[in-house]
Amino acid sequence: MKFHEAANIFPLDEEHLGELEDDIRQHGQQVPIELLDGKILDGRRRYIACGNLGIQPKTTTKTREEVGHPHDRVVTLNVHRRHLTVGQLTLIANQCREIHEQEAKERMVQGGKEAGRGRKKGVKNSSHPISKGKSRDHVAAQFGISGFAVDQGRRVVRDGIPEIQDAIKQDKITLNKADAVARLPVDRQAAALEEAKQKGKSPAMKQANGDDSDERKGGTAFLQAYKAIDVLKRIPLKHPQRKDAFGVVRKWIANTLKQE
Incomplete structure (x- = not known):
């Protein structure tokens, strides 16, 4: 059985696989493996452990309506199970961020095509995914980390x-x-x-x-x-008060340096 692509955003912890096998051998498989579109969305280690033990794994099939966004579902089920550092979380969070931003871009392109076929421009699609501007805060909240940490992780990946x-x-x-x-x-x-x-x-x-x-x-x-x-970079270039705001910063820096 194949793993769902969304399941693979978290590393497969094989280090403690033996402990899981011992637990299943003694107590049986307690949590069913979640399937979506015929693929394993949650429970990769349970699947491997049952296979090593020669046990038929228990599964439960979920619909798209039940799951919602597959990546969000995987994060919800796994983020609190894993003992990951903030740095490790930011790398995974940025994978999700890229996915949401790409989906937003694709929907914008699709919306433009629909507008060209007669739908009025500016009419919002109610099923529009998370926008690029909000994707950082969305994944930060999901992973329980700061938006700044998410940006740090992106910089590490990018630069x-x-x-x-x-x-x-x-x-x-x-x-x-x-x-x-x-x-x-x-x-x-x-x-x-x-x-x-x-x-x-x-x-x-x-x-x-x-x-x-x-x-x-x-x-x-x-x-x-x-x-x-x-x-400061978040102040839009065309914001009417951008120049004045930067002036306040320059004045503060100048006054502070004079006092030192």
């Missing part, structure tokens, strides 16, 4: 070398440190990453101030500055 994601998955580096490494020039990332994994206090990372262990000493000054910049 960082693949080894940074591997380090997060293996819990060898925190999200803050991974984000700091991803902000460095690509040719410096590998060295900074290795030093961070070995010592946790890479000079290159200290320069980027991603070492969250020194927060009480002001070690995350640059990271906080990046957060402020990210917030």
Whole structure:
């Protein structure tokens, strides 16, 4: 039986598969495997464990109406079962974010085609999926993490070398440190990453101030500055008060520096 593509957004935990097999051997399979469109949506480990034990697995078939969005269903069932770090959660959350944004884009294209065939432009489709602007907050709420953390994860994926994601998955580096490494020039990332994994206090990372262990000493000054910049970036370019708002920031910075 095949795994549903939505089920694969979470890593398959095979490390504790033996423990699950022992539990099923002693107590039987307590939770049925969820099927959608003939594929396993939830219960991959139960399926493998039953197969290893030579037991016919218990299954329950769900409809699209019952499940809703397949990826949302998988997140709901798995996010609290797993003992994942914030960094690991952000990588999975961004997979979901990309899916929602792609669906939103496809629906916009479809809506444009329908408008061209006679439907009035501007008429909203009530079944429109999560918009691009709201996808970040949607997955943040689902995974119980901050929107800023989701953005950090996206930056790691977008700007960082693949080894940074591997380090997060293996819990060898925190999200803050991974984000700091991803902000460095690509040719410096590998060295900074290795030093961070070995010592946790890479000079290159200290320069980027991603070492969250020194927060009480002001070690995350640059990271906080990046957060402020990210917030300012959300002010639309054509907002009538954008220039005045930036002026307030410049004035505050100038006055603060004079007092130091």
